[in-house]
Amino acid sequence: MNDIFKGMKPTRRSFLRGAAAASVGAAAGGAARASSDPAFAEIQPWMQELGDPVDAAPYGMPSEFEAHVQRKTVYWLTADPISSINFTPLHELDGIITPNGLCFERHHSGAAHVDPALHRLMINGLVDRELVFTMEDLMRFPRENHVYFLECAANSGMEWRGSQLNGCQFTHGMIHNVMYTGIPLRLLLAEAGIQTAGKWLLAEGADAAGMTRSIPMEKALDDCLVAFKMNGEALRVEQGYPLRLVVPGWEGNMWVKWLRRLEVGDEPWHHREETSKYTDLLADGKARRFTWEMDAKSVITNPSPQAPLTHGAGPTVLSGLAWSGRGTIPRVDVTLDGGKNWHQARMSGPSLSKSMHRFYFEFDWNGQPLLLQSRAHDSTGYVQPTKNALRELRGTNSIYHNNGIQTWHVKKTGEAENVEVS
Amino acid sequence: MSRFPDVLKALAAATLIAPAAFAQDAAEAPEGGFGLGREATTEEVAMWDIDIRPDGKGLPVGSGSVELGEEIWSYNCAHCHGDFAEGIDRWPVLAGGEGTLSDDRPVKTIGSYWPYLSTVYDYVYRAMPFGYSQSLSPDDVYAITAYLLYSNYIVEDDFVLSNENFSEIAMPNEENFFMDDRAETELPQFTAEPCMTDCKEQVEITAHATVLDVTPEDGGEGGGGGID
Numbered sequence: 001m002n003d004i005f006k007g008m009k010p011t012r013r014s015f016l017r018g019a020a021a022a023s024v025g026a027a028a029g030g031a032a033r034a035s036s037d038p039a040f041a042e043i044q045p046w047m048q049e050l051g052d053p054v055d056a057a058p059y060g061m062p063s064e065f066e067a068h069v070q071r072k073t074v075y076w077l078t079a080d081p082i083s084s085i086n087f088t089p090l091h092e093l094d095g096i097i098t099p100n101g102l103c104f105e106r107h108h109s110g111a112a113h114v115d116p117a118l119h120r121l122m123i124n125g126l127v128d129r130e131l132v133f134t135m136e137d138l139m140r141f142p143r144e145n146h147v148y149f150l151e152c153a154a155n156s157g158m159e160w161r162g163s164q165l166n167g168c169q170f171t172h173g174m175i176h177n178v179m180y181t182g183i184p185l186r187l188l189l190a191e192a193g194i195q196t197a198g199k200w201l202l203a204e205g206a207d208a209a210g211m212t213r214s215i216p217m218e219k220a221l222d223d224c225l226v227a228f229k230m231n232g233e234a235l236r237v238e239q240g241y242p243l244r245l246v247v248p249g250w251e252g253n254m255w256v257k258w259l260r261r262l263e264v265g266d267e268p269w270h271h272r273e274e275t276s277k278y279t280d281l282l283a284d285g286k287a288r289r290f291t292w293e294m295d296a297k298s299v300i301t302n303p304s305p306q307a308p309l310t311h312g313a314g315p316t317v318l319s320g321l322a323w324s325g326r327g328t329i330p331r332v333d334v335t336l337d338g339g340k341n342w343h344q345a346r347m348s349g350p351s352l353s354k355s356m357h358r359f360y361f362e363f364d365w366n367g368q369p370l371l372l373q374s375r376a377h378d379s380t381g382y383v384q385p386t387k388n389a390l391r392e393l394r395g396t397n398s399i400y401h402n403n404g405i406q407t408w409h410v411k412k413t414g415e416a417e418n419v420e421v422s
Numbered sequence: 423m424s425r426f427p428d429v430l431k432a433l434a435a436a437t438l439i440a441p442a443a444f445a446q447d448a449a450e451a452p453e454g455g456f457g458l459g460r461e462a463t464t465e466e467v468a469m470w471d472i473d474i475r476p477d478g479k480g481l482p483v484g485s486g487s488v489e490l491g492e493e494i495w496s497y498n499c500a501h502c503h504g505d506f507a508e509g510i511d512r513w514p515v516l517a518g519g520e521g522t523l524s525d526d527r528p529v530k531t532i533g534s535y536w537p538y539l540s541t542v543y544d545y546v547y548r549a550m551p552f553g554y555s556q557s558l559s560p561d562d563v564y565a566i567t568a569y570l571l572y573s574n575y576i577v578e579d580d581f582v583l584s585n586e587n588f589s590e591i592a593m594p595n596e597e598n599f600f601m602d603d604r605a606e607t608e609l610p611q612f613t614a615e616p617c618m619t620d621c622k623e624q625v626e627i628t629a630h631a632t633v634l635d636v637t638p639e640d641g642g643e644g645g646g647g648g649i650d
Binding site: 076082146162209287292305338350381 | 456459461462467476528535536540548549553608614617625637
């Protein structure tokens, strides 16, 4: 748009700008501004001058004052940044929906840039008709909209041996919660016709890792989606554009991105991501396999090590997130004293099955140290356990599925640290 | 006098009682399906369906020796995994670790941990080498798989792996995997109504993150346990 006006002198915009600059001088020379609050000390430029034109950012970005709100990696976790992970800044977010650009990333051979015109979804194996769909074909199937959390099974995996990372972004940030638009997987499978021997499904990605996972048919026919939108817009590249599998409530690794193939079989495949990885090694050297469901979990996002209390004693908002792979979260308990006494938090916002839930606990901080914890209850009656209760059952070598209660030690200064308590 | 009829007031009251209104009508398919998509050709399925199962289903015809595997390995794999599959930097260690699974720091390798040999073939054939996937021939992958068996002391140096003898190889740790049993072993224990008041007399801090100091902003060198 701006180009059209180039060469026309003066443009209406440049004229208005000039007028605005002139009036700054006029105002400054006028009445003295009497306030010790810098917000009142002078007329701020945004109060006087014109803002951006409508097309300054054809795809809008957050305010420059929010530039610190970013996904972050922990560089020593993985061998390189290609087969790696970064973390959602949970302490900067509120409500239950994760903005698309802040959803944590986990790739095994980098984020593939797939041309949708050359993307195909194949269904093969124990089906009546082996089929190939274009993206255009898929857009003609009925769609559903659902909000689900996706949590990496390794979320909090660095904390098995004790407090390690200072910040809920790092201890709990391998999770995001978005609204998916997608085709119920059962409709696609019905189109191919599942044979009676077909009890398992192999989902495969189109990236160079060719990510594969075995999924029991019962789950595939229950609530899985083949999704192409997240929060209303196309999937982000790093979330599997143009097509990903949604496996509600189950570990994130199964939500195959860049989904290109679904094979129906009579047995599981026991591929790399379900044998050498994503199996839970217990203290006795034996390992659980197929630990698909994510146990109920919660974390206080504010205050937390990256989000200290800066306001001193007085009214204080404690906030956090809770979720369960088995249903909703009707209740979260919060303690300020390391578990001596608990209080029911206030749930706020949509309570959807296998979605994040937001909770608040408002209190009058006396300025003394706090030991904050939250404890989720899910709709099956499951109560989030302590980390030590999990260690007693599993040891400390599991890596995956650490849903133990998190403790933040808030000091008198308002700074917070990741600790564990007796 | 209210501008709103009583029926709207009643509706508003009902909404207050049951505020959650998330429409979830299931999408349905017509009898016989939609007829969308097209039949995959046999060739198309063969190009994409390259996965292997523990029972050997999917294995291509072919073979490869430990000797050839060592050569292919040195060019394609050793850069990250080391000459003897011992792993370089934080790249996966693929050999050794026998008897360490119940140690404080278990070493999970193909020999010490992986339950099935088919997983090695399947993964290497589809996803390796890192950054040049699907560039190896079936015979190359048999050879690399044979070399990994040799590196883990499961076969001798004159061994030749093929689709014929593949299923005869049993991995040492296969029996130590079991199906998720949390429903029986954990859920009953974690469903009790918890204590709400006067639950503990004393609370002591038993661990601090600042002791390890590995959070990225702090520039820590780190590494108290990885994610995989």
